[in-house]
Amino acid sequence: MELSAMKTTSILFSFSFFLFLLPVLPLASASVTAPETGASSGASLIFATLDRSHYEFDIFTLPTRRRPPSASMEIRITDGESVNFNGYFPSPSPALLSLLPDETLIQQETVTPPLHLIYITERNGTSSIYYDVVYGQDSGSMTKRSLLESSARVQVPLLSGADGRSGMTVNSMRDKPSLIGDYLVYVSTHEDPGVPRASWAAVYSTQVQTGLTRRLTPRGIADFSPAVSPSGNWTAVASYAERGWAGEVEELTTDIYIFLTRDGTHRVKVVEHGGWPSWVDDSTLYFHRRSEDGWISVEDGWISVYRAILQKAGPVSIESVTIQRVTPPNLHAFTPATSPNNHEFIAVATRRPGDEYRHVELFDLRKNKFIELTRLVSPASHHFNPFLSPDSTRVGYHSCRGEANGWRSPRxxxxxxxxxxxxxxxxxxxxxxxxxxxxxxxxxxxxxxxxxxxxxxxxxxxxxxxxxxxxxxxxxxxxxxxxxxxxxxxxxxxxxxxxxxxxxxxxxxxxxxxxxxxxxxxxxxxxxxxxxxxxxxxxxxxxxxxxxxxxxxxxxxxxxxxxxxxxxxxxxxxxxxxxxxxxxxxxxxxxxxxxxxxxxxxxxxxxxxxxxxxxxxxxxxxxxxxxxxxxxxxxxxxxxxxxxxxxxxxxxxxxxxxxxxxxxxxxxxxxxxxxxxxxxxxxxxxxxxxxxxxxxRMNNCMFRDCHWLNITTTNTKPKGLGISC
CATH class of the missing domain: 2.120.10.30 (TolB, C-terminal domain)
Known part of the structure; x- marks a missing residue:
């Protein structure tokens, strides 16, 4: 995982120092807070969330180059507390390691190289971004299905939320983190746009040691699923910059924009209709969107992964970008994951005809074929939102396996x-x-x-x-x-x-x-x-x-x-x-x-x-x-x-x-x-x-995947497409 750590760290620190020289813009406090009901003793409110009490997620990882994968190769990284999802493997730069206790740094020199993970967790009743370092106790521990069987763990919350530094309310949503140097890039919903049915989701950058925060998304625009390029210079997002939300509850009609990570400037649309961007290098990114595939309209086709190639010289515009379809029809492939400068394969989530479960697969870009991973390990479980390590040797994802997998949280x-x-x-x-x-x-x-x-x-x-x-x-x-x-x-x-x-x-x-x-x-x-x-x-x-x-x-x-x-x-x-x-x-x-x-x-x-x-x-x-x-x-x-x-x-x-x-x-x-x-x-x-x-204590994992991804055969339209939830 650390093959190119020195080179990556150098790039990260150059970018981090450049960010440090920029002025930090103050954030307005969220305009929506908890209600005062007039009762001096306080008030309590309960509500339901569809299916949410019936599942919990943990983040798992498999090696990408040892095939075929087996259950013994899979490692559960997160600790079984609450819901853990949307992970990211950071390069362990000194700025990031400085957040850990001194004894952790000493321990790192004497044991198997640890796994570093940044992810979203809901263990405190709302979404937070955590940084975990998990150490194996011996050379064989990394082959165990759960690192908790023989490991030491250090957890660091990266956003404290209500401490006044970042301007975020404690109950705002945070999602899809990436780390560049000592700056965390992520989605937050803590600012009200003031317009009915306008998304509060926007992309922010926070210096993890000081909490100084900058909004990167322009006011009045909603950005989702940020991805930072390998150099750290660019961030790509799925955005409602022009259309606004029209009530979609399946695939969004977002476009993909890129902008400078340092301050959100030089924003330009590079893809019409696309979501979940992921960079390979600073001129190549992958994304998903629905394809036509011979059905009635583009809203009825397969969801496939595409590649966008940006011109390296001169100003970038949507007219100068080359779009290529990557994954074939007759199955859904979405939420692509890449690693820096790896043009050999990408990771995707799939829904195949006849399979009711979502699985993570690799797609060989040279041979144009899929390589199965999670179905061979756990065929009757859903696996969501893959992400690759910087050296491409590991793929991560979140999955729900129930009490048999060692959850520590009760229902x-x-x-x-x-x-x-x-x-x-x-x-x-x-x-x-x-x-x-x-x-x-x-x-x-x-x-x-x-x-x-x-x-x-x-x-x-x-x-x-x-x-x-x-x-x-x-x-x-x-x-x-x-x-x-x-x-x-x-x-x-x-x-x-x-x-x-x-x-x-x-x-x-x-x-x-x-x-x-x-x-x-x-x-x-x-x-x-x-x-x-x-x-x-x-x-x-x-x-x-x-x-x-x-x-x-x-x-x-x-x-x-x-x-x-x-x-x-x-x-x-x-x-x-x-x-x-x-x-x-x-x-x-x-x-x-x-x-x-x-x-x-x-x-x-x-x-x-x-x-x-x-x-x-x-x-x-x-x-x-x-x-x-x-x-x-x-x-x-x-x-x-x-x-x-x-x-x-x-x-x-x-x-x-x-x-x-x-x-x-x-x-x-x-x-x-x-x-x-x-x-x-x-x-x-x-x-x-x-x-x-x-x-x-009860067994969880009682939930369904998006019904509009259901497929009966390779020759028929996916069931439920075009039908509102």
């Missing part, structure tokens, strides 16, 4: 997410549609299929309804009564879905369920009034999904009051604590478009007003009032997209985040920063201490 029932306010504790729950009982002693949530009730410490977990259901709400007056929607999700207006009441404390389960709607139509999202006498819910009984109010005891047989009326969808309703307002999501401004805004209305049908404008085509959903009634939490794609979707597991509606807003529409605040789908928030009636709550 979490409530995962604490760091915030910037001591008055707010924020948690991801292992479930969906959570709500607290009025006293806060229990949580009801959907656990497909069915409804589960559990204490906040994870104990006394019971399934109280076994059928298909979604949404939960506790009765504020009758102890132990939970309302839910029994039936299929995302169903048409005439599909039978019923509002039911569940007595979770009933001795006889056969008498614990009471149907409040019986008309055979789609009735869902019930929420009781604060006095427990009425329920607002959504129904498709008119042929359109509108809001109705019925009696808590008699249900629809006691008569209905129609709250809204129109050829659109009003849904996800929630009653304010003082009983004066009902919040709901609606597509009434563009029916059938999938674009939802938040509205408020009085229970008597008067005073309708819009609360949130989510932007053209946007989604704001799942509104819920805070206990003091002053703030509404909701989920939204207001912050657009934060990473290339293909680099993640599958999420049905990616990039929804949790926000709060005051009832007059002011003080919009973003609470979560990640590339997952967050939704269904719920306030707790009292403050919960900000610490993780674990289930008994």
């Amino acid at each position: 979490l029932f409530l995962e604490n997410i760091q915030t910037t306010s001591p008055k707010l504790s924020l948690f991801r729950i292992d479930g969906s549609f959570p709500t607290f009982s009025p006293s806060g002693d229990r949580i009801a949530h959907v656990n497909m299929p069915g409804v589960t009730v559990v204490k906040p410490d994870g104990s006394d977990r019971r399934k109280v309804f076994p059928g298909m259901a979604f949404s939960t709400a506790w009765d504020p007056v009758q102890p132990g009564i939970v309302y839910t929607s029994a039936g299929p999700t995302f169903a048409k207006e005439r599909t039978e879905v019923d509002v039911i009441a569940i007595n979770v404390d009933a001795d006889d389960p056969s008498t614990s369920i009471r149907k409040l709607t019986t008309n055979g139509q789609n009735n869902a999202f019930p929420w009781p009034s604060p006095d427990g006498k009425r329920i607002v819910f959504r129904s498709g009984r008119s042929g359109h999904k509108n809001l109705y109010i019925m009696d808590t005891e008699k249900g629809e047989s006691g008569g209905l009051f129609r709250l809204t009326d129109g050829p659109w969808t009003d849904t996800m309703c929630n009653w304010s604590p003082d009983g004066e307002l009902i919040a709901f999501a609606s597509d009434r401004e563009n029916p059938g478009s999938g674009s939802f805004e938040l509205f408020l209305i009085h229970p008597n049908g008067t005073g309708m007003r819009k609360l949130i404008q989510s932007g053209s085509g946007g989604r704001t959903n799942h509104p819920i009032f805070s206990p003091d009634g002053q703030t509404i939490a909701f989920t939204s794609d207001y912050g657009a997209i934060s990473a290339e979707p293909i680099s993640n597991p599958h999420h049905y509606q990616p990039y929804g985040e949790i926000f709060t807003v005051k009832l007059d529409g002011s003080d919009l605040r973003r609470l979560t920063h990640n590339s997952f789908e967050d939704g269904t928030p719920a306030w707790a009636p009292k403050f919960i201490s900000p610490r993780d709550v674990a289930w008994p």
